Amino acid sequence: MVNPKDKSIVAGESGGGGGGGGGVSLGKGAWDCDTNTPIPPEKEALVFEEVATMDYPFEGIPTVPPRKDMDHFAFFCGGCRYRVSGQPDWTVAKIKQALFDGGIARANKPEGVRNTPGIQAWSDLALIYAGQRMEDEKTLAEYHVPPGCKTMIAIEGAKLDQRRPDPDSAYWN
Structure with missing residues (x-):
């Protein structure tokens, strides 16, 4: 939705299926699963510790310091x-x-709109780290996931299980 005062996009007001503050089409947004609430766009960089500082400058340029929050994954x-x-x-x-x-x-x-059943239960999720689909009974440590890792993927498992289109299919044209 557009804010009438300054014509900016107001996160969380647009439609869309899954953005953390707006529609997925915005390509932005974050959601806090601990509180089941959106993370406001203006606080997203703080929450994920992505604010560049002069703590570890590179040739006079601010850089993002090492993470301190080791209790949350993204x-x-x-x-x-x-x-x-x-x-x-x-x-x-x-x-x-x-x-x-x-x-x-x-x-x-x-x-x-979707061509898969969607995420209806936790078992419908597939987690990926370093290109590997992780198995439910294993721990994150067995996949060498570091504490506070912010670079994992969650995807509907049905999407990974779909077959590729036939080589003669119009899909490839």
Whole structure:
């Protein structure tokens, strides 16, 4: 939605299926799964510790300092970033449950638009780190996920299980 005062986009007011403050089409947004609430766009950089400072300058240029928050992970899903508490010794299933309980199903497209069932339960999620699909019974530490990792992917498992189109299909044209 457009703010009539200054013609800026107001996050959280636009439609869309899963952005953390706006529609996925904006390509932005964040959601806090611990509180099941959006992270305002103006606080997103602070929450994810992405504010450049002069603590570790590079040739006089501010840089992002090392992370201090080792108790939260971040997952990208459907154009939105999801923040959830967790530890490397937690199982993948436990993290998936926390993400689902915290609202990651918001990433589902509307019923008539999607070609997959959507995220209906925590078991419908697939988590990916370093190109590997993680198994539910293993811990994050078994995949060498560091504490406070902010670069993981959560995706509907059905999307990963779909077959590729036939080589003769018009899809490839």
